[in-house]
Amino acid sequence: MPAPGPPPRAPGAQSIVTRHLDGSVEVVTDLDGDGVADIVQVDLNGDGVLDVTYVDSDHDGRLDTVLRDPGMVGTGGGGQRRA
Ligand SMILES: [Ca+2]
Ligand SMILES: [Ca+2]
DSSP, rough: OOOOOOOOTTTTTTEEEEOTTTSEEEEEEEEESSSSOEEEEEETTTOOOOEEEOOOOTTTSOOOEOOOOOOTTTTTTTTTTOO
């Protein structure tokens, strides 16, 4: 099952890819296998590039951070660089 921009693989990590009728693709990843999603990535137009990433940064089970730079999660930094 091909997944656009797969998140980093970790022991127990599970990704669920959902393709919606409007062409968008949603990738939900549970990094630690506790059954609660830690990262949700959405490809809004189905072009294979993830457009929005939601992250549960404090692991309270709620997605609290929104990243709109594709590839920031799992690739070590996207387009932003810090001096
Ligand atoms: Ca989890
Ligand atoms: Ca896209």
